[in-house]
Amino acid sequence: MNEIFMNIGFWVLGITAVVSSLFMVTRENPVHSALWMLLTFFAVAGIFIQLDAEYIAAIQVMVYAGAILVLYMFVVMLLNPKSTGFIKMPFKVVLGGVVAVVLFVQILMTLMGTGVIKSTQLGNINYPEGFTNVKAFGTVMFTQYIVPFEVASVLLLVAMIGAIVIAKKD
Amino acid sequence: MVLAIVFTLIKILIIIVCTLTGVAYMTYAERKVIGHMQVRLGPVHTGPKGLLQPLADGLKLMAKEDMTPDMVDKPVFYVAPFLGMVPGLAAFAVIPFSENIYVANINVGLLYVLALSSVGVYGIIMSGWASNSKYATMGSLRSSAQVISYETAMGLSILGPVLLAGSLNLKEITEAQRGLWFMVPQFVAFVIYSISAVAETNRAPFDLPEAETELVAGFHVEYSSMRFAMFFLGEYANMYVVASMCAVLFLGGYTGPLLPPIVWFLIKMLAFMFFFLWLRATLPRLRFDQLMNLGWKILIPIALANLLITSIVVYAIRN
Numbered sequence: 001m002n003e004i005f006m007n008i009g010f011w012v013l014g015i016t017a018v019v020s021s022l023f024m025v026t027r028e029n030p031v032h033s034a035l036w037m038l039l040t041f042f043a044v045a046g047i048f049i050q051l052d053a054e055y056i057a058a059i060q061v062m063v064y065a066g067a068i069l070v071l072y073m074f075v076v077m078l079l080n081p082k083s084t085g086f087i088k089m090p091f092k093v094v095l096g097g098v099v100a101v102v103l104f105v106q107i108l109m110t111l112m113g114t115g116v117i118k119s120t121q122l123g124n125i126n127y128p129e130g131f132t133n134v135k136a137f138g139t140v141m142f143t144q145y146i147v148p149f150e151v152a153s154v155l156l157l158v159a160m161i162g163a164i165v166i167a168k169k170d
Numbered sequence: 171m172v173l174a175i176v177f178t179l180i181k182i183l184i185i186i187v188c189t190l191t192g193v194a195y196m197t198y199a200e201r202k203v204i205g206h207m208q209v210r211l212g213p214v215h216t217g218p219k220g221l222l223q224p225l226a227d228g229l230k231l232m233a234k235e236d237m238t239p240d241m242v243d244k245p246v247f248y249v250a251p252f253l254g255m256v257p258g259l260a261a262f263a264v265i266p267f268s269e270n271i272y273v274a275n276i277n278v279g280l281l282y283v284l285a286l287s288s289v290g291v292y293g294i295i296m297s298g299w300a301s302n303s304k305y306a307t308m309g310s311l312r313s314s315a316q317v318i319s320y321e322t323a324m325g326l327s328i329l330g331p332v333l334l335a336g337s338l339n340l341k342e343i344t345e346a347q348r349g350l351w352f353m354v355p356q357f358v359a360f361v362i363y364s365i366s367a368v369a370e371t372n373r374a375p376f377d378l379p380e381a382e383t384e385l386v387a388g389f390h391v392e393y394s395s396m397r398f399a400m401f402f403l404g405e406y407a408n409m410y411v412v413a414s415m416c417a418v419l420f421l422g423g424y425t426g427p428l429l430p431p432i433v434w435f436l437i438k439m440l441a442f443m444f445f446f447l448w449l450r451a452t453l454p455r456l457r458f459d460q461l462m463n464l465g466w467k468i469l470i471p472i473a474l475a476n477l478l479i480t481s482i483v484v485y486a487i488r489n
Contacts (some may be wrong), residue, residue: 002171027295031299035246038292058281066288067318074314077307132277134338 004075010050017043030076034069055134181273184260193406194224200447207451228399236395239301251393251400254293257286258407265414266341268424268431279340280332283415284325287370291317292402294372294389301392309388312378312458319377319465320369323362326473330359330480331419343435344423353420358476362469364445367412369465371405372452378458394402413442 298310
């Protein structure tokens with residue numbers, strides 16, 4: 001019974017994610033694109049919850065939907081760009097599309113080959129006694145992967161300072 | 171399984187009905203309280219002591235003509251009120267009203283509420299943009315800047331109680347305050363939270379997005395009838411959410427002697443709601459640059475310092 005519910009949930013969320021991201025890249029109005037992107041974020045967050053990664057799901061909504069996409073909307077509304085007419089399919093777009101599809105298939109083949117995707121089943125993760133998702137995440141992040149984590153945060157700090165320097169040039 | 175789903179649906183229904191009633195009577199309380207603070211009476215004519223006023227207002231809003239201006243972006247214009255209201259109501263799912271009264275007890279309850287409150291801003295941005303009107307656009311631009319700024323301060327101040335409780339689960343945070351409310355050791359965080367909660371819900375003195383005197387009504391100027399009412403419901407539901415969060419994080423939630431837990435929770439929540447009304451009757455609206463300075467140059471540095479000190483103390487005590 002539970003299995004069936006999980007599967008129905010997965011297919012609904014997965015199809016929503018794929019369809020809304022397709023809408024996102026095909027809308028001519030950038031604000032509409034941003035709103036479809038919002039729906040994609042929510043669907044992906046739902047899939048994270050199904051994988052017992054509720055921390056990542058909450059952070060996904062908070063950071064991507066709540067902060068980054070709001071900033072996009074902010075910029076788009078201030079600039080109010082007119083439609084670029086990219087639907088007409090010039091040569092460059094077709095070429096870009098072909099390259100993207102080839103790269104995507106390449107990534108898919110690599111993933112299938114290395115067994116990174118170990119199982120297609122949606123399963124519960126068995127955390128040790130007294131461990132929640134957040135605790136497990138923090139433990140791994142601050143012991144095993146402390147160096148990549150710190151490197152990423154320094155990178156973000158550099159980007160932030162760079163943005164301030166560029167904005168305050170004059 | 172099916173029984174569990176039905177049971178959950180009933181719980182959700184009860185909480186939504188209570189919230190909507192609460193919202194309706196908060197508009198009444200607002201008019202009464204501010205009226206008395208300004209030596210007026212507030213509504214008195216509809217029903218005994220004006221108690222039926224919210225019902226009359228609701229009926230009036232429902233009976234009004236629902237107008238859609240010509241040049242709006244229709245799909246976005248129609249969706250925006252829902253996005254303004256739904257996050258506010260959905261946040262109630264994880265709030266523990268007492269030991270047993272809650273819809274869901276999830277491990278990342280606090281993050282869930284924060285995530286929903288950060289999504290709430292879309293209702294404002296979308297309505298402002300879709301209305302295709304200068305006032306509405308100005309209002310929503312102001313609002314998005316304001317909400318993003320104060321959300322940072324709010325998130326940082328919330329981390330203080332989380333560090334003390336060692337959990338993101340709202341019920342565990344409440345239970346950790348059995349001996350001492352977090353308001354005492356985290357007084358700085360409490361003050362920062364209160365200020366940013368007011369800013370986050372776009373209430374006076376931070377109600378720049380809807381400043382009547384300069385923007386007529388800001389983002390919802392083109393809306394009428396039920397669509398307007400939905401923005402209203404969303405705003406008040408959000409006030410209830412931040413008030414409940416304040417009760418849970420700083421005031422000990424449902425814990426307290428003698429009275430039943432749910433009563434303690436309601437007292438604490440309503441005290442914070444009263445604080446909202448009190449502020450509105452007392453303080454004039456801030457200027458936009460003052461608002462940004464307060465957020466970025468005062469609240470966020472203090473919240474960061476508070477977080478640093480709290481972490482050091484907690485680390486020292488735990489080891």
